[in-house]
Amino acid sequence: MEGPHRQLTSSFIGQRLKHAIAKQPTQSASQLEDYISMIFEYNVDYGKAWRAKQMALKMVYGDWEESYGLLPKQLQAINARNPGMVYEVEGYPHKTPEGRDRRFTVFRRSFWAFGASIEAYRHFKPVLSIDGTFLSSKVRGMLLVAITCDADNQLVPLAFDLVEREDNSEGNMP
Template sequence: MVKVLQQATEVDYGFRPSYRKVWMAKQKAIAQIYGDWEESYAELPRWMLRVQLTMAGTVTVLKTSPIKLGDQVDESTMYFHRLFWTFSPSIEAFRHCKPLVSIDGTHSYGKYGGTLLLAIAQDGNSNILPIAFALVEGENAESWSFFLSNLQSHVTPQVGILVISDRHNGIKAAHEAPENGWLPPRAFRAFCIRHVAANFSLSFKGKDARRMLVNAAYAKTEAEFYYWFDIMRTENPAMCDLANRMEYDKWTQHQNSGRQFGHMTTNISECVNSVLKGTRNLLVTSLVKSTYERLAELFVVRRQMAEAQMGIGAGSLRSTRQTGTEHPASVAYNGSHRRP
């Protein structure tokens, strides 16, 4: 965004301002449109309360911290630390989704920075569904524990959930903390093969090394897996040594017991990241509002699609009744007619 503004200024006015000047100008412009940056933090609890009052079941968890002045702590003044939020339609919808969650973090580019954490699910029709968000100070063990413990408590209490993520040490520590509720058999973890392959490429240059690892990861049978693994061993035994440092059930499809439903990456999280890219420059309350507004649009579209499918089904039912050929077992869920 800043680089785009620098280029536009250079084209229009013939000079290129520094990155810092453009960044400061952008923050002032955003404040003129959306309000004061500091006041936004004060508005946030009020806005969340209004949402909870109008949308029963919505969950928000706000953590604040006192201000420290040297060794002194001022308990009378608190500042924003972390926020977790999820909307009741997302909680309800996840009950009908695959028992799989993709999690990821992305930077916030507002005046005070921070990181936006996301949890994304997918239904049986491959529709992507954001189910939970958090604003934290950065990706570390404490912030991921805050996010995952609240995710487990409020959105994904089901047993057997699989989480796909990168291999960030903060996520690892949060998963392995017993109090967060993400240890087997309650929950399982898988690595995003795209991130694994990227790290693999740092040690073994060239596209072939990456390709062989990915092919081994996507192999659906043990025989196919060892076919690619033997090729890697022939090419460079060190490749196999590095791959063997990771538990097979966390990065190979043939040993994941079907829990990944064919999902080997966090791409569904990346899709949502791209949709929210413009909102990550906004004030804290505006950013949270944007997730509400975009999810509201999403649920309206999904409802219209469902009603359209039900309408087609109703029309088909009327048609078959008129001809006297209706057979209840031949009416599929999507309104089409086929024998079971």
């Protein structure tokens, strides 16, 4: 077949490829172009393969908003297996995305520290280093990490914080 194929949309391809994407989510769009060509005997452009991969990832793992919505449950599950863990998730209570349920809160920030790290800090040098890295996904933000050194000068992570941006003008979380 020559020319564009109107029924071979990126969402159709994504639906067909979701199991292959779930098994190997790191496949590039170029690799998917070859795979799509083999399955449908039709060559698609890079853009359509990339959009199909994004659709398949969304079908398998959910979208970004859903992932942030699951964060409290994930931290609660981690807490159940890590005695002494401390965590907090905070949202904007009065912001909701348009068309969403009013009980849905927009993620603002979260903090967690493992019980073992809290206990271990008592035996370490009383020096903390805090650094952050920008999250460069669809949802922007920063991951902040507080670390210290043990007696062997090995870095030990103590606490983690997901925030919108580096900002100390508003109140602190516990």
